[in-house]
Amino acid sequence: xxxxxxxxxxxxxxxxxxxxxxxxxxxxxxxxxxxxxxxxxxxxxxxxxxxxxxxxxxxxxxxxxxxxxxxxxxxxxxxxxxxxxxxxxxxxxxxxxxxxxxxxxxxxxxxxxxxxxxxxxxxxxxxxxxxxxxxxxxxxxxxxxxxxxxxxxxxxxxxxxxxxxxxxxxxxxxxxxxxxxxxxxxxxxxxxxxxxxxxxxxxxxxxxxxxxxxxxxxxxxxxxxxxxxxxxxxxxxxxxxxxxxxxxxxxxxxxxxxxxxxxxxxxxxxxxxxxxxxxxxxxxxxxxxxxxxxxxxxxxxxxxxxxxxxxxxxxxxxxxxxxxxxxxxxxxxxxxxxxxxxxxxxxxxxxxxxxxxxxxxxxxxxxxxxxxxxxxxxxxxxxxxxxxxxxxxxxxxxxxxxxxx
Amino acid sequence: xxxxxxxxxxxxxxxxxxxxxxxxxxxxxxxxxxxxxxxxxxxxxxxxxxxxxxxxxxxxxxxxxxxxxxxxxxxxxxxxxxxxxxxxxxxxxxxxxxxxxxxxxxxxxxxxxxxxxxxxxxxxxxxxxxxxxxxxxxxxxxxxxxxxxxxxxxxxxxxxxxxxxxxxxxxxxxxxxxxxxxxxxxxxxxxxxxxxxxxxxxxxxxxxxxxxxxxxxxxxxxxxxxxxxxxxxxxxxxxxxxxxxxxxxxxxxxxxxxxxxxxxxxxxxxxxxxxxxxxxxxxxxxxxxxxxxxxxxxxxxxxxxxxxxxxxxxxxxxxxxxxxxxxxxxxxxxxxxxxxxxxxxxxxxxxxxxxxxxxxxxxxxxxxxxxxxxxxxxxxxxxxxxxxxxxxxxxxxxxxxxxxxxxxxxxxxxxxxxxxxxxxx
Numbered sequence: 001x002x003x004x005x006x007x008x009x010x011x012x013x014x015x016x017x018x019x020x021x022x023x024x025x026x027x028x029x030x031x032x033x034x035x036x037x038x039x040x041x042x043x044x045x046x047x048x049x050x051x052x053x054x055x056x057x058x059x060x061x062x063x064x065x066x067x068x069x070x071x072x073x074x075x076x077x078x079x080x081x082x083x084x085x086x087x088x089x090x091x092x093x094x095x096x097x098x099x100x101x102x103x104x105x106x107x108x109x110x111x112x113x114x115x116x117x118x119x120x121x122x123x124x125x126x127x128x129x130x131x132x133x134x135x136x137x138x139x140x141x142x143x144x145x146x147x148x149x150x151x152x153x154x155x156x157x158x159x160x161x162x163x164x165x166x167x168x169x170x171x172x173x174x175x176x177x178x179x180x181x182x183x184x185x186x187x188x189x190x191x192x193x194x195x196x197x198x199x200x201x202x203x204x205x206x207x208x209x210x211x212x213x214x215x216x217x218x219x220x221x222x223x224x225x226x227x228x229x230x231x232x233x234x235x236x237x238x239x240x241x242x243x244x245x246x247x248x249x250x251x252x253x254x255x256x257x258x259x260x261x262x263x264x265x266x267x268x269x270x271x272x273x274x275x276x277x278x279x280x281x282x283x284x285x286x287x288x289x290x291x292x293x294x295x296x297x298x299x300x301x302x303x304x305x306x307x308x309x310x311x312x313x314x315x316x317x318x319x320x321x322x323x324x325x326x327x328x329x330x331x332x333x334x335x336x337x338x339x340x341x342x343x344x345x346x347x348x349x350x351x352x353x354x355x356x357x358x359x360x361x362x363x364x365x366x367x368x369x370x371x372x373x374x375x376x377x378x379x380x381x382x383x384x385x386x387x388x389x390x391x392x393x394x395x396x397x398x399x400x401x402x403x404x405x
Numbered sequence: 406x407x408x409x410x411x412x413x414x415x416x417x418x419x420x421x422x423x424x425x426x427x428x429x430x431x432x433x434x435x436x437x438x439x440x441x442x443x444x445x446x447x448x449x450x451x452x453x454x455x456x457x458x459x460x461x462x463x464x465x466x467x468x469x470x471x472x473x474x475x476x477x478x479x480x481x482x483x484x485x486x487x488x489x490x491x492x493x494x495x496x497x498x499x500x501x502x503x504x505x506x507x508x509x510x511x512x513x514x515x516x517x518x519x520x521x522x523x524x525x526x527x528x529x530x531x532x533x534x535x536x537x538x539x540x541x542x543x544x545x546x547x548x549x550x551x552x553x554x555x556x557x558x559x560x561x562x563x564x565x566x567x568x569x570x571x572x573x574x575x576x577x578x579x580x581x582x583x584x585x586x587x588x589x590x591x592x593x594x595x596x597x598x599x600x601x602x603x604x605x606x607x608x609x610x611x612x613x614x615x616x617x618x619x620x621x622x623x624x625x626x627x628x629x630x631x632x633x634x635x636x637x638x639x640x641x642x643x644x645x646x647x648x649x650x651x652x653x654x655x656x657x658x659x660x661x662x663x664x665x666x667x668x669x670x671x672x673x674x675x676x677x678x679x680x681x682x683x684x685x686x687x688x689x690x691x692x693x694x695x696x697x698x699x700x701x702x703x704x705x706x707x708x709x710x711x712x713x714x715x716x717x718x719x720x721x722x723x724x725x726x727x728x729x730x731x732x733x734x735x736x737x738x739x740x741x742x743x744x745x746x747x748x749x750x751x752x753x754x755x756x757x758x759x760x761x762x763x764x765x766x767x768x769x770x771x772x773x774x775x776x777x778x779x780x781x782x783x784x785x786x787x788x789x790x791x792x793x794x795x796x797x798x799x800x801x802x803x804x805x806x807x808x809x810x811x812x813x814x815x816x817x818x819x820x821x822x823x824x825x826x827x828x829x830x
Contacts, residue, residue, distance in 0.1 A: 162507050198601035200512030203547075204504055205523035205555070246504065246526035249566065274528065274566035 020394075021045040022062040026070035026375065032350040032364030034342035042070060044371040047394035052365055066375045068388065071345065072364050073120025073372035074380075075352035076327060077287040077314030078239075078265055081122055082108035082144065084320050088127040090164060093199055094214060096153060096228050098134030100124040106144020110319050114141040115398045117324035118374040118387045121147055121363075122317060123356045125265075128156040128241040129164055131207050132214070135227050136239055138356045140372070142392035147358045152239035152262055153231040157207055157251045159243075164199050204250060215258045237262030237357060240284070244268070245275050252282040263287050263355050265316065269298060271305035285312035285355045289330035290322045303334035303344065313347045314355040332381050341381055348380070370394075445820055446470040446483045449799060451491040455806060456791040457775040467491055469797035472820035477791055488815065488826055492771060492806050493790050494541025494798030495753050496778040498656065498703050499683055499742035500562075502531045502545065509547040509554050512602050514587065514616045517644040518637075519555030521545045522575055527566035531745050536562040537824055538743065538752040539813050541798035542573065542779070542788045546580045546683075549658050552587045552607070552616040554580035556644070557656065559782050561798075563818045577782050578681070579648055581657040584664040585718035587613050614667050621645050621675045651678035654781065656703070660715055660722050662687040669698040681781050683742075686713045686722040689731050701738040701781050704729055706751035707759040726763030733769050740778035741770075754800075758807040770807060801826045 022044055029040030029052065043051035043061065057063045080087045082104035089095055104124055114122060121140050126133030133154040138147040201207045218224055219232030230236035242251035243266035251264060263285040270279055270286055279286065286306050291299070306313050315330050331344050343351075353363025362370050371394035378385035390398040447469040454465035456477065468476035468483070503509075508524040510516045525545055535543060543562050547554040557578045560571040568575070591606040607613045624645035626632060647653040657668045659682050669691070672680045682688055683703040688695055695702070705713060705724065712721045725731075732739045741760060743753035757770040765773070779789025788796050800806075801815030803826075815826030 159507055198603060200602065201510055202506065202512055203510040203519070203524055204507050205519045205521070205547075206510035206512065206516075208523040209510075209519070244526070245528035245566075249527065250523070269528075272528065272566075278567065 020062070021050070022064065022394075023051075023057050024064045024066055024070060024373075024375075025057050026066040026068065028069045029365055030069060030071045030345065032072070032346070032366060034346060040070065042365060042371075042373070044391075044394040047371055049365060049367055049369050049371050052367060066388070069376040069379060069385070070365065071118075071374050071376065071380055072349040072369075073362065073374055073390065073392065074118045074327065074348045075314075075356060075358075075363055076114070076119050076122045076317035076319075076324075077263070077352050077355050078125050078316035079110075079114070079122045079319045080125065080127065080321075081110035081114060081141075081317070081319040082106065083124060084110075087125070088129060090129060090199070093130050093161065093164070093201065094132045094210070095126075095130050095134050096132035096214070097226060098126065099137065099149070100126060100134055100154075101137035101139075101146060101149045104137075104139065104144065106139070108144075110324075111141040111144060112398075114317065114319065114324040114327075115390055115392075116387065117327050118376070118380065118390055119317065119324055119327060120372040120374070120390060120392050120397075121353070121356070121358065123151055123239070125152075125239060126154050128154075128158045128160050128265075131156055131161045131201065131211050132228070135236075138358050140392055142390075142395070142397035145393070147361060148356065150227070150236065151357050152237045153227045154239045154241070155211065155251075156241040157204065157247045157254070158241045158266065159247070161241075162202055162204065162207060204247070208250065208254060212254070212258070219258070231260055231262075232258060234259060234261060239263055239265060239287075241265045242267060245272055248275060249278055252278050252284065255282050255284060263312075263314065267302065270302040270311075271298065276305055276309055279306070280309050280311060285314060287314045287316050287355065288334075289315045290318050290326060291330040291333045292326070293329070293333075295333065297337060300333055300337035303339040303347075304337060307340055307343050312351050312355055313343075314352040315347060328380060328383060332383050335381055345381060444483075445472070447797075447817065447820065447822065448483045448485045449491050449801065449817075450485055450487045451489060451801075453490045453805075454791060455490060455492045455771055457493045457771050458790040458792050465491075467791055467797075467799060469799070469817060469820045472797055474791060474793055474795050474797050477793060486801065486815065486822075486826055488801040489804050489811075490802040490806050491791065492539075492800045492802065493775040494788065494796075494800055494816065494818065495539045495774045496542040496740075496776075496782075496784075496789055497535065497540040497742050497745075497753050497774075498544040498681070498740055498778045498781065499705065500531075500535050500540060500543040500545070500745040502526070502529055502535065502543070502745050503548050505548055506550065509550050511550055514551055514606050515553035515620045515641070516547075516551055516555045517553050517579065517620070517641040519547065520576060521547050521555060521558050521580075522568055522572075525558070525568070527568070527571065532562045534747070535743070535745055536816060536818065537813075539754055539800040539816060540743065541796075541800075541816065541818050542784065544577065544656070544778075544782060546656070549580070549582035549586045550589075552582060552613050553620060554582060556580070559784050561818060563821075563823050573784050573787060574782065576653070577784070578654045578656045579644060581617060581655055583613055583617065583657060583659050583667050584610060584661055585613075585715065585720075586658070587616075589717040610663065610667075614671070617671060618674070621649065621671075625649065625675070648677055648679075649675055654679035654681055654783070656681040656683050656781075658683045659688075660684050660686045660713065661718070661720065662690045662722075665691055666694060669694045669700060672698055672700065686724045688737075689725065689728040692731070692735055695732065695737050696735045701740070701777075702732055703740045703742050703778070703781075704732075704756070704760075705742060706744050706746060706748075706753075706756055709750070726759055728763065729760035729770070729773060730764035733765060733773075738777050738781065739769075739773050740781060741773045742778075754807060754813060758809065761807060767807070796820075 029037040136151040218228035265287040350363040353359035375389040454462040556576040559573040559577040624642035741756040776789035779785040797820035799817040804811030816824035
């Protein structure tokens with residue numbers, strides 16, 4: 001497998017370490033605008049991309065030849081990797097000042113798995129069980145380096161945030177396993193549609209009013225640095241979970257009323273002709289998926305419909321519940337239902353970086369950007385293609401060869 | 406063509422044989438079925454037009470343009486739909502299309518200021534089902550888990566899925582519920598601290614009634630003594646005072662006799678001018694109270710065996726087919742409802758048929774599904790009858806309305822043909 005990677009020039013020191021300059025010559029280099037350079041050369045210096053071009057490589061630099069495709073590292077617009085149950089706080093439905101950047105384990109195996117799937121950056125979000133869940137962070141999967149400490153204010157109008165029952169005091173010491181599932185009757189008692197939660201708000205209307213009042217109060221303070229205030233002032237995007245069509249319409253209306261920008265997460269039926277114009281009017285991006293095999297055609301159609309309407313689309317990973325190896329599957333399924341292939345790859349890279357608010361640093365093969373890239377055996381949206389090596393900040397972070405050790 | 410003459414009808418009939426023939430001549434051209442309907446103008450030619458405004462036009466036409474009824478009478482040209490009968494679109498104050506437990510804020514027992522607007526699901530398939538069954542205007546109410554559930558909205562059942570497109574009146578009525586439902590599932594305090602608000606809520610009918618009375622008592626006192634209260638209370642009191650002043654109708658769910666009585670006693674105690682009893686299964690048991698109180702009544706769909714099951718109280722209530730006719734005889738403004746049920750027998754048009762079987766006249770049964778509920782919500786200037794200037798919400802029939810042998814074959818909503826009566830090509 002590693003035969004595709006061959007060192008042309010003998011390097012005195014391992015190629016790709018910080019402080020070194022090296023170049024990679026790939027059969028095909030995919031750029032942010034979707035264009036592809038045949039026999040492209042990417043020069044990396046001190047962890048940054050310093051040159052991208054076609055043609056001959058610089059004879060003075062160590063060169064790695066890759067008989068395949070080079071793309072920017074993939075970016076998952078939502079995951080709970082490395083945090084899992086630490087991102088589920090049932091005690092307060094409004095926890096807007098919480099920070100995901102303090103809730104994850106940077107050396108968790110979740111990140112190794114993501115890296116192996118070609119994912120180099122992820123947006124860490126809280127669980128959608130709180131109306132205001134906290135502030136998301138963008139981190140790299142190699143070593144958990146922080147790209148953005150405060151990426152979005154996470155909000156949820158999902159039914160999950162409403163039909164929730166707080167733990168009862170008499171069982172407050174009950175234990176919860178790694179997946180957040182209660183191991184005895186002491187764990188959080190989750191209720192579903194038709195049942196009543198024991199935590200306020202219990203209703204959509206209650207959530208709209210309570211969150212609206214908080215935004216109005218926070219927004220009135222021009223000097224406040226709190227996440228609610230910054231979101232109200234347009235300085236911090238929101239990451240708004242809403243799944244069924246009425247939830248999405250409600251979230252979109254709320255965002256417009258309070259002049260919030262950012263992204264929706266969920267919006268399974270965004271292709272509904274009654275709903276799509278409302279999403280478009282809001283200017284919000286949409287984070288879709290993850291899709292599994294057997295997913296309803298209608299929700300797969302959302303990607304194409306959103307793309308056609310000019311809405312930015314990103315893909316969710318939602319680890320640890322979902323395996324990072326299935327991340328590309330979501331994208332491939334969207335292509336299978338008619339979404340534009342080039343646009344879907346952008347949704348995994350530079351558009352995802354825009355949604356995460358980190359496009360100045362990552363998400364594209366471009367001079368000045370972090371040298372986060374993936375060497376594929378073929379087209380990344382062809383599921384028979386393999387990840388052969390992943391570089392983060394110019395360093396080899398994962399390779400198929402090493403993983404075989 | 407079938408003459409819609411039937412013994413139960415006692416209506417003014419406008420006979421215009423020659424003009425009717427003219428209208429039919431226009432309607433007869435087979436090409437009309439394929440006419441371009443993009444201009445939004447329709448001519449509905451019917452053997453009988455039941456206007457719900459006091460008359461029936463035999464061989465009449467209804468002309469619709471720009472979403473409104475522009476003419477009712479003979480003749481007309483344009484896209485002609487030829488049907489046996491036309492009635493107004495139905496108005497259902499109990500479609501029960503809500504987001505279940507998420508439609509009502511249960512962290513308080515009396516959520517006066519909650520609006521159903523924030524909890525609606527306009528994408529629910531149940532709206533389409535209601536529309537296909539002829540319901541063109543509905544009252545959206547919260548699920549009845551609070552004593553005071555909040556403000557309700559009158560809206561159209563179709564159109565773009567936005568509040569702007571569908572709403573007739575936001576905050577048209579205040580929803581309340583008496584009886585066992587608001588207390589179901591609440592718990593008596595246990596040892597230790599009260600874990601949830603359900604420990605503090607009523608667990609009995611008596612407690613439910615107390616919450617209702619206290620809310621209105623507090624509002625009256627706040628007004629009388631100019632109490633300086635927190636803003637949330639002030640907003641709640643303002644809504645309660647609008648109910649007491651008659652600006653805002655209150656629609657109270659009451660099934661059992663004791664709840665009907667309680668509602669009327671509360672109406673009289675606080676001088677509430679406009680009260681509607683919804684789901685009032687046993688209202689017929691209190692004829693004198695109903696007569697003297699001036700409440701309006703919305704009846705639930707007629708149950709198959711007369712029994713209405715109440716799961717919250719583990720009880721059954723009895724609803725006779727004669728109820729609608731009996732209440733009408735008492736001078737009560739009566740409306741029928743379909744509860745948005747998937748059961749075809751529960752459809753609102755069948756309720757009118759059942760009411761007629763129970764002795765109600767055709768005219769009164771028609772009014773009970775059209776103009777009466779529209780009056781209860783104060784939207785009778787827009788909907789509820791076929792009159793020039795009103796919204797073009799129409800139900801098209803293949804026979805005499807409400808007869809078991811007739812079916813709804815078409816529906817117009819705001820002048821748009823949402824159920825097409827023409828056979829598929």
